[in-house]
Amino acid sequence: MRRFFNTIRSRIYLIVFITLIPLIVFGVYSAQEEIESKSAETNFKTIEFAQRMVAEQGAWVGRAHSLLDQFAQSGGVRDDRSACSGVAQSMIANNPSYTIIGIADSKGDIVCSWPTSDTVVNIADRKYFKDATATGQFSSGEYVIGRITGKASLHFAVP
DSSP states (O other): OTTGGGSHHHHHHHHHHHHHHHHHHHHHHHHHHHHHHHHHHHHHHHHHHHHHHHHHHHHHHHHHHHHHHHHHHSTTTTTOHHHHHHHHHHHHHHOTTOOOEEEEOTTSBEEEEESOOSSOOBOTTSHHHHHHHHHSSOEEEEEEEOTTTOOEEEEEEOO
16 A cells, blocks of 8 residues: 555545545535525425415405305395396306306205206205305315216305
8 A cells, every 4th residue: 555655646646536525525515505405495485385375265265255145145046946047157157167056955955056957966965065054154165076067176155
C-alpha cells in the first residue's frame, strides 16, 4: 500500500479523490434539500386543492338544498302529479348537473319525478330519505346508482 502512494500518478489520484469528496457530499446534500423542498410544495398544493374541493362541494350541496326547497315550495307539486312532473322537468332542464328531482310519500314511494318511472320506486331504504324523515331537515345520502335514472349520483332530500 505504501508503494502505491510513492508514485506521482497515485498521489494525483489521491488529491483528485480528496478534492471530489466535498463536491459529492455537497451534491447529495443539495439533492436531499431539493427533494424535501418539492415534498413540502407538493403537500401544500395537495392541502390547497383539498380545501378548494371542500369549498366547491359545500357550494354544490348548498345549491342542491336551495333547489329542493324551491321545488318543495312550488305551487301544487305535492297535490297535482302532472303539475309536479312539469315543475320537476323544468327544474332539471334549468339545472342540467342534476339527474332527477321528485317527491316521495311518507312510505318512501316516489309519487312524482322527472324523469318519470313506469313502475313504483321506493326509496325508504336510502340514507337520505331515512335521515330527512328522522330529523325533519335537509339531508344528503351516499353515492349510489339511482333507481330511476340508473346513473351513479349523490342524493339529497328535504322533508
